[in-house]
Amino acid sequence: MTQELGCSTDGGLRGISQSFARRRARKLSAYREGLIEEQLPLLTLDLAQPFGGDRAFFERYRGDLRLEIGFGAGEHLLAQVVREPQTGFIGCEPYRNGVAALLAGLEKRGLEKRGLEKRGLENRGAEDSGKKAREGGEGVSSFFPNLRLFADDALLLLPALPEGCLSFLYLLFPDPWPRRRHGKRRLLRRQVLDMLARPLRTGGILRWSTDEPVLVATGLAACCAHPCFVWRARAPDDWRLPPRSWVATRYQRKAERAGRSIFYATFERR
Numbered sequence: 001m002t003q004e005l006g007c008s009t010d011g012g013l014r015g016i017s018q019s020f021a022r023r024r025a026r027k028l029s030a031y032r033e034g035l036i037e038e039q040l041p042l043l044t045l046d047l048a049q050p051f052g053g054d055r056a057f058f059e060r061y062r063g064d065l066r067l068e069i070g071f072g073a074g075e076h077l078l079a080q081v082v083r084e085p086q087t088g089f090i091g092c093e094p095y096r097n098g099v100a101a102l103l104a105g106l107e108k109r110g111l112e113k114r115g116l117e118k119r120g121l122e123n124r125g126a127e128d129s130g131k132k133a134r135e136g137g138e139g140v141s142s143f144f145p146n147l148r149l150f151a152d153d154a155l156l157l158l159p160a161l162p163e164g165c166l167s168f169l170y171l172l173f174p175d176p177w178p179r180r181r182h183g184k185r186r187l188l189r190r191q192v193l194d195m196l197a198r199p200l201r202t203g204g205i206l207r208w209s210t211d212e213p214v215l216v217a218t219g220l221a222a223c224c225a226h227p228c229f230v231w232r233a234r235a236p237d238d239w240r241l242p243p244r245s246w247v248a249t250r251y252q253r254k255a256e257r258a259g260r261s262i263f264y265a266t267f268e269r270r
């Protein structure tokens, strides 16, 4: 199917420039370092193995498995993982501080879910409760079995995913790289769209958003010209207004505070 449509199935990073700006910023707190050390390995897909070393996960969520690329601090991913326990999620983000923020948020929500904080856990704060729960063998990975992570470049992950395994792909506010000389760093371009199309099943959705006019123009042109994607918009409100059950991200709120308008794109995989 992929080849019939003229998509390249040639994965990998050849000729593709890095699309993210940084892997880390300020030093993490000891609590967040602990989360990364203890929880991240339990959630991480191992690309050296078929199905990321976790065939059972891909089978369990075969009906609805979603990937968010570049989740930043994880607001959207966290809300979805908590809200939809029957749906599988893979989060991909090379920015360590963002991964730590997501894990901290999930641990807090997991503790709330289990009622551990309500029971007091000796009246400890959220961080102490989290540490205590982890010592007792509980943690993000047991609270949210519907989540896996890959804390690195999506361009490494995408070719390793089984063909057609995804129902939804989110690319929310990808780094804009508005200057012309940075065009090769943009994710919304032909070569990367080929890589996105392969693991997305027929009828699956590619959803992206941006506040950067250059990315609206170049992203739309690339997606509309791609044989595997068809734009679902029928009327201006379809790109002016957020889709139903949208969760605002940190980057989005910043853009809105600065008075920039947001463009919402929903493409269907042919």
Ligand SMILES: C[S@@+](CC[C@H](N)C(=O)[O-])C[C@H]1O[C@@H](n2cnc3c(N)ncnc32)[C@H](O)[C@@H]1O
Pocket: 019, 020, 021, 022, 069, 070, 071, 072, 073, 092, 093, 094, 095, 098, 152, 153, 154, 155, 172, 173, 174, 175, 176, 249, 250, 251, 252
């Ligand atoms: C502008 S930020 C937006 C973050 C978040 N989606 C939000 O809306 O707040 C773009 C994010 O995409 C991530 N990113 C860029 N290229 C990526 C890639 N190739 N694979 C995974 N994440 C990537 C960056 O690390 C950064 O966190």
